[in-house]
Amino acid sequence: MDAFEAFIALVFVIALQVGPNIAYLQYMKRAMRRPWNVKIDPNYRPRITVIVPTYNEAKVIEMKLQNLNSLAYPEDKLEVIVVDSASTDGTLDLCRQWLTRNNFKFKIILLSEPIRISKSHALNYALKYANGEIIVVTDADAILTPDILIKAIPYLADPEVEAISGRERIVNANACFIAKMESVYRDIYYMLRLGESKVHSTQIFQGEFAAYKRNLLELFVEDPGRSDDNGAVTEILRKGKRCLFIPEAIFYDAVPCNLIDYLRVKIRRAAHLQREFFVRLKLLAKGVLNIPKSILIANIYQHFVNPLIFFMLLVPLALYFLIELSKISLTLSTLLILAITMASISARRFIALYVISNIVLIIAFIRTLVPSKRQGWEAIRSSREYLNILRSLEKIKHPTSMRTTNTQRKSLIKLGGKPKVIVEAKQQ
Numbered sequence: 001m002d003a004f005e006a007f008i009a010l011v012f013v014i015a016l017q018v019g020p021n022i023a024y025l026q027y028m029k030r031a032m033r034r035p036w037n038v039k040i041d042p043n044y045r046p047r048i049t050v051i052v053p054t055y056n057e058a059k060v061i062e063m064k065l066q067n068l069n070s071l072a073y074p075e076d077k078l079e080v081i082v083v084d085s086a087s088t089d090g091t092l093d094l095c096r097q098w099l100t101r102n103n104f105k106f107k108i109i110l111l112s113e114p115i116r117i118s119k120s121h122a123l124n125y126a127l128k129y130a131n132g133e134i135i136v137v138t139d140a141d142a143i144l145t146p147d148i149l150i151k152a153i154p155y156l157a158d159p160e161v162e163a164i165s166g167r168e169r170i171v172n173a174n175a176c177f178i179a180k181m182e183s184v185y186r187d188i189y190y191m192l193r194l195g196e197s198k199v200h201s202t203q204i205f206q207g208e209f210a211a212y213k214r215n216l217l218e219l220f221v222e223d224p225g226r227s228d229d230n231g232a233v234t235e236i237l238r239k240g241k242r243c244l245f246i247p248e249a250i251f252y253d254a255v256p257c258n259l260i261d262y263l264r265v266k267i268r269r270a271a272h273l274q275r276e277f278f279v280r281l282k283l284l285a286k287g288v289l290n291i292p293k294s295i296l297i298a299n300i301y302q303h304f305v306n307p308l309i310f311f312m313l314l315v316p317l318a319l320y321f322l323i324e325l326s327k328i329s330l331t332l333s334t335l336l337i338l339a340i341t342m343a344s345i346s347a348r349r350f351i352a353l354y355v356i357s358n359i360v361l362i363i364a365f366i367r368t369l370v371p372s373k374r375q376g377w378e379a380i381r382s383s384r385e386y387l388n389i390l391r392s393l394e395k396i397k398h399p400t401s402m403r404t405t406n407t408q409r410k411s412l413i414k415l416g417g418k419p420k421v422i423v424e425a426k427q428q
């Protein structure tokens with residue numbers, strides 16, 4: 001194969017990889033503009049249990065409690081459960097101290113597990129104490145906008161909608177190249193998840209903020225290779241019910257600026273997701289997954305076929321082409337490499353994201369093949385630091401676009417005002 005043939009093959013492979021993705025993105029861009037075919041009831045105020053799982057969250061737990069205290073929701077209709085799994089950094093002590101010093105407006109239950117098994121295990125334990133009709137799961141390191149519930153819960157009024165998830169904003173979006181790159185990913189993620197939700201359901205949830213209907217909710221899957229959020233989505237899709245991404249339900253999270261930490265988080269999340277798609281594929285083959293197939297097939301293409309084409313065809317061909325080109329003209333191949341690296345900032349971000357995503361997916365894929373490498377959870381430290389920025393960010397407390405309207409506020413005041421109870425329990 002000479003340089004010209006390698007070039008033709010390369011163009012073909014790039015088209016094979018990029019084509020279906022662009023086609024799907026275009027389809028979703030159109031779908032996301034459709035109206036919701038959902039019965040949204042803005043006055044729907046079910047009882048809610050907010051569960052916060054914690055493992056060594058001393059750095060953020062006080063901020064989290066403060067944040068939960070700012071949630072707009074009738075005080076007698078919301079309870080919080082913090083479930084800790086044997087943290088060694090005094091997370092629960094900090095919680096207790098914060099609660100004695102501050103006036104927490106909702107009922108709160110502190111639970112403590114004697115050993116750490118997994119996030120899902122902790123959530124299932126907390127479910128035993130939960131009285132809500134709706135279960136909200138929110139990570140300790142995620143900051144919720146005060147009216148996230150007012151914005152999100154009305155979608156659960158539809159009997160077909162079983163769960164909803166929100167939109168992530170990055171706190172430190174301009175802090176470093178990695179955070180900027182992640183923002184590009186989030187923008188694409190936003191279009192895909194919203195489009196998919198309009199068609200039927202998003203197949204990807206984020207544990208930072210997710211709300212589920214309790215009556216139909218099975219326990220969170222405890223398989224260490226799977227995650228609480230996407231495991232629950234599979235169970236819901238199996239019933240043919242809907243899971244929606246709600247763009248107005250906004251929460252904030254921080255991105256690690258350290259490449260190793262970033263890759264660790266991304267690989268763990270990708271591995272969980274691939275495992276989940278694998279489970280769904282098996283359900284699809286059995287004919288028991290009652291949802292539009294196109295979304296599942298497209299996601300499987302993105303999470304499995306893409307990285308395989310990238311590493312087995314694109315990378316080898318590109319290298320081969322460069323070597324052959326260098327044989328003909330070293331200047332030409334150098335110029336080509338220079339042109340790619342000097343691409344505009346946004347193109348560079350996009351190219352970096354593209355390459356890193358494929359690397360993440362392939363490593364995650366290899367890891368999922370090895371059962372002993374299947375991961376549970378770990379706490380990533382470096383991104384927690386950025387969350388402290390939030391304390392001084394007034395805009396998070398009162399995001400301009402997110403203010404509760406006066407009528408909403410009035411109805412909240414009417415309904416609110418129950419005595420606070422702090423219950424503590426240890427697992428037998």
Ligand code: GDP
Nearest residue numbers: 053054055083085118119122139140377378379
């Ligand atoms: P990431 O957002 O995917 O990087 O995951 P995190 O490391 O932020 O973890 C998500 C949430 O689960 C955080 O609130 C953690 O403290 C919590 N968590 C992780 N593992 C455990 C566990 O074994 N038990 C409990 N109770 N919480 C956990």
Ligand code: MN
Nearest residue numbers: 139141142253
């Ligand atoms: Mn997190």
